[in-house]
Each structure stands twice: as structure tokens, then as C-alpha cells.
Amino acid sequence: MTSSPRESRRLPRALHPAAWWLWAIGIAVAVNRTTNPLLLLLTLAVLGFVVGNRRSEAPWARAFKYYLWLGLSVIVLRIVFRTIFGSGITPTDHIIFALPHIPTPGWYAGISIGGPVSLEATLSAATDGLRLATMLCCVGAANALANPKRALRLLPGALYELGMAVVVSVSVAPQLIESVQRVARARRLRAGKVKGLRALRSIAIPVLEDAMDRSLRLAAAMDSRGYGRAGTATRGSRRLTGAFMIAGMVGICIGVYGLLDGTAPRYLGVPAIVAGAALCCAGLALGSRRVTRTHYRPDPWRAPEWIVSGCGVASAALLYVSTRYSAAQINPSYYPLHFPPLPVLPTVAILLAAVAGFAAPPPERPSRPAAATPSASKIETSEPERVEVSV
Numbered sequence: 493m494t495s496s497p498r499e500s501r502r503l504p505r506a507l508h509p510a511a512w513w514l515w516a517i518g519i520a521v522a523v524n525r526t527t528n529p530l531l532l533l534l535t536l537a538v539l540g541f542v543v544g545n546r547r548s549e550a551p552w553a554r555a556f557k558y559y560l561w562l563g564l565s566v567i568v569l570r571i572v573f574r575t576i577f578g579s580g581i582t583p584t585d586h587i588i589f590a591l592p593h594i595p596t597p598g599w600y601a602g603i604s605i606g607g608p609v610s611l612e613a614t615l616s617a618a619t620d621g622l623r624l625a626t627m628l629c630c631v632g633a634a635n636a637l638a639n640p641k642r643a644l645r646l647l648p649g650a651l652y653e654l655g656m657a658v659v660v661s662v663s664v665a666p667q668l669i670e671s672v673q674r675v676a677r678a679r680r681l682r683a684g685k686v687k688g689l690r691a692l693r694s695i696a697i698p699v700l701e702d703a704m705d706r707s708l709r710l711a712a713a714m715d716s717r718g719y720g721r722a723g724t725a726t727r728g729s730r731r732l733t734g735a736f737m738i739a740g741m742v743g744i745c746i747g748v749y750g751l752l753d754g755t756a757p758r759y760l761g762v763p764a765i766v767a768g769a770a771l772c773c774a775g776l777a778l779g780s781r782r783v784t785r786t787h788y789r790p791d792p793w794r795a796p797e798w799i800v801s802g803c804g805v806a807s808a809a810l811l812y813v814s815t816r817y818s819a820a821q822i823n824p825s826y827y828p829l830h831f832p833p834l835p836v837l838p839t840v841a842i843l844l845a846a847v848a849g850f851a852a853p854p855p856e857r858p859s860r861p862a863a864a865t866p867s868a869s870k871i872e873t874s875e876p877e878r879v880e881v882s883v
Contacts, residue, residue, distance in 0.1 A: 504856045509638035511797040516634035518804025522811040526822040538846045539633045548855040559632025563625025570621030585610035612826040671702045736775030743768025799851040810841035
């Protein structure tokens with residue numbers, strides 16, 4: 493049986509984890525640019541579409557819906573805080589209700605506790621919370637689509653301890669969710685009828701015990717593989733590596749601030765990022781000498797990886813190009829109250845990220861046993877069938 497090259501490229505396989513992270517980071521950068529609720533809701537729809545089409549059956553792939561609940565809680569908390577700690581009310585505001593007002597001293601920066609709550613302030617708080625929730629969902633989409641253990645192999649040798657800590661921290665939530673689901677399934681099989689808060693004790697104790705067992709097994713596995721060893725590096729080289737890395741990260745943070753703040757001097761933008769990146773590369777090159785790593789079957793980087801990562805980068809770039817729309821369209825104001833517009837170019841930029849749902853290869857699914865047919869017992873097994881496979 494022969495297969496064409498195009499069909500072989502569409503065989504189920506896991507996409508390179510760096511491609512998914514670049515795609516998600518690009519969308520998060522684009523979301524940071526806007527407070528338009530229509531664009532933010534469209535971004536959530538794109539994230540849900542891609543995750544629904546390209547997630548695997550791994551435990552961490554089921555955590556996206558919990559990020560959605562986390563985002564919803566962020567929106568609710570933002571509205572609650574804005575309602576309690578309100579700001580000034582203009583005469584044109586639409587008052588929804590009024591809370592008891594608590595007088596505050598003058599040095600309290602003009603923040604009032606209680607008082608009237610306007611519709612404009614509530615919508616503004618909901619929009620701010622929606623933007624933060626969408627950025628959290630971008631991280632959740634990357635966690636659901638990319639294998640964190642495979643992403644650990646992509647880090648330089650100087651960051652293997654830090655990378656292991658990050659992978660463990662990222663994997664905690666999916667593993668806890670998997671443990672809760674397994675314990676709840678076992679309770680249902682044992683006819684457990686206790687629900688609500690009374691069932692918390694019967695679920696929490698097995699989950700904590702499972703988490704402790706996982707931690708002990710992980711610690712033993714890390715110790716047997718030599719994590720935490722100093723290698724042949726001297727104390728001076730380790731200190732120099734740390735100084736390069738800290739200085740580089742400070743330079744990158746200053747450069748990002750200079751890019752996001754339009755009033756900052758120009759030398760705080762791209763030059764600071766370039767200098768910080770150079771220091772980080774020098775630190776990584778110096779620190780990687782003490783760690784020797786080998787790769788077994790490295791993850792390929794092919795055309796789907798370029799397309800998926802390019803979609804995320806293009807979405808971020810188009811949102812930062814302000815030639816086809818005004819700033820008021822992507823950051824609308826609710827004073828006076830009006831329906832937000834939907835600019836064309838930012839909409840196309842967000843929809844461009846949805847191409848990843850088609851360009852990425854289908855994920856690997858666990859094979860299900862085929863159903864038995866009536867003629868299965870009549871199959872001759874005297875000589876196996878010869879199948880020609882072209883490589």
C-alpha cells in the first residue's frame with residue numbers, strides 16, 4: 493500500500509510544542525493591544541475552535557475549560573471590586589443601584605467605598621476583566637495543545653533545572669484535575685451518594701495522597717537522572733552566568749516597557765531588547781557548557797509548524813499596525829455609553845489565528861478495538877497477507 497507525500501504529512505502527529513507557544517503568545521500580545529469586547533469574544537471563540545479541533549487525549553489537554561472558569565471568575569472579581577471601590581460619577585452616567593457609602597480620608601487617592609454604581613463603570617470593569625481572562629485562556633490553550641514534557645527538551649542546557657520546575661508547576665493543575673476525576677469516578681462505581689460539601693473530605697484526602705505519591709516518584713526520578721548536579725562548572729562561571737542572565741532579563745523587561753509605553757524614550761525600546769537578548773544568549777552559551785544533553789528522536793519543524801507560529805505572530809503584528817483603524821476602535825470608551833465598533837483589520841488579524849486549527853496536523857488518538865463481525869471466525873489464518881509498503 494503506497495501513500496502520497498501529501499497524505500503522509502497529514503498523518504496524526506504531535507505538533508512541535510514551540511509552535512503552539514509562539515501561536516498562543518502572539519494571540520496574547522494581540523489581546524493586550526485591545527479592550528474591544530467584540531474582539532476579545534472573537535479571540536475566545538478562535539481559541540476554543542483550535543483547542544477543540546487539535547487537542548489530544550492527554551490529561552493536560554482537558555484543562556482548557558477550567559481556564560475558562562478561571563477567566564469567568566476574574567471578570568466577576570473585577571466587577572465586584574469596581575462596584576465596591578468605585579470612582580467618581582459623572583452627571584451623564586446611568587445609575588444601576590447604590591451601595592451604602594463609607595467616608596474615606598482625603599489621602600485615600602480619591603477612591604470611595606460604596607456609593608452609586610453606574611452602568612458605564614460596570615461595563616468598563618467587565619471589559620478589563622475580559623481582557624485579562626482572554627490572556628489567561630491563551631496560556632490555557634498553549635497548555636492544552638503543547639506537551640509540557642516535550643517542551644522541556646527544547647530548553648538550553650543552562651535552564652534545565654528552571655525548565656523542570658516550570659514543567660512541574662504547569663503540570664500540577666492537569667494532574668490534580670485528573671486525580672479528582674478518577675476519585676469521583678471511583679466513588680460513583682462504589683455507589684457513593686454523598687454530594688456537595690460533605691463529599692469534599694472523601695475526595696480531597698485521596699487526591700492529596702495521590703499528589704504526594706506523584707511528588708515522591710518525581711523526586712526519585714529526578715534524583716536518579718542527576719537533576720541539580722553542578723557538573724564541571726566552577727563557582728566563578730556559575731556566578732558569571734547568573735549575572736548575564738539577570739542583566740539580560742532586566743534589559744528585556746525594560747525594552748518591552750519601552751515598546752508598550754508610547755511616552756518612553758526610544759532607547760528604552762528595541763535597543764534595550766537587543767542588548768538584553770545578547771546578554772541572555774551569552775549567559776545561556778556559558779551555562780550550557782556544563783550540561784551535556786542528547787536528543788532521541790527530536791521533534792521535527794515542518795511546514796505546519798511554520799504556518800501555526802506564523803499565524804500567531806501575524807495576529808500580533810497586525811494589531812500593532814495602526815494604519816487602517818483608529819485607537820478608539822480597538823480601545824472604545826463607554827463615556828458616553830455606546831455600542832463598540834468592530835474594525836475590519838483587527839477582526840481579520842484575530843481570524844487569522846484560526847488557521848492553526850486547519851494547518852496543524854490532527855492529534856494522535858488512542859486506537860479503539862474494531863467491533864467483531866459475523867464473518868470474523870471464517871477468516872483463514874493459514875498464511876499472512878503480504879502488504880507492499882513503499883518508503
